[in-house]
Amino acid sequence: MSMFKIFDTAASGMSAQSLRLNLVASNMANADSVSSSIGETYKARQPVFKAVFDEMGGENPAVGVRMAGVVESKAPLIKEYAPNHSMADEEGYIFRPNVNMVEEMANMISASRSYQSNVEVASAAKQMLIATIRMGQ
Template sequence: MSFDAIYSTGASAMRAQVMRLDTIASNLANANTVASSENDAYRAVKPVFETVYQQTETSFSAQVNMAGVVQTDRPVDQRYEPNNPLSDADGYVYYSNVNELEEMADMMSASRSFQTATSVLNRVSGMQQSILSLGQR
């Protein structure tokens, strides 16, 4: 694997984690939103990633691409709040299905993955600097 391929793979991994953090931020921002119907309630979203491998005669690379975003299938939280201005005719309001604890754990995992990709790229840069310094001796 060439240095360019390593940089490209590391950069795609970092982009994937940024997209993951974006969906987490969206979920956390909408964690306590209320709707007047189950269909209008916010549903947590999760990114779906795919790995794309490319191989030529002289090199091999892997990229992480975002295939899309899917809504979670966890049911929304229905609560009886007849005094809420958004309550339906039966007095129910519908809260998002975001699990804040799960989102925070996912955020920590995405952050660590981003740090790992950064560490890999820093090490590759250090290797390149070492190779360049060999020519100066």
């Protein structure tokens, strides 16, 4: 693997984790939203990652990661009886998202650490490249 591919691989990891953090932020921002029907209620979203392979093949064909898509959680929405709420349906129920804040905090910490790990990989590769260049002096 070329030294420059390392930067591409680390950058793809940072980009993927940044997108993951955006989804976590969206889930957390919508955690307290309310709706009068199941169809209009926000559903927690999770990223689906896919390995990117080197088209040339070689020893190490995996050269990065990308987000293949976003899936909505299949967890049930929270149905709450609140007949006095302005968003209540004709039966007096409101619907809340299926966002689990503990899970989202864990996802946020995991994404942040994964991002930082990719930064460390890029930094180490940079230091190795500088050391290699200095050998020629």
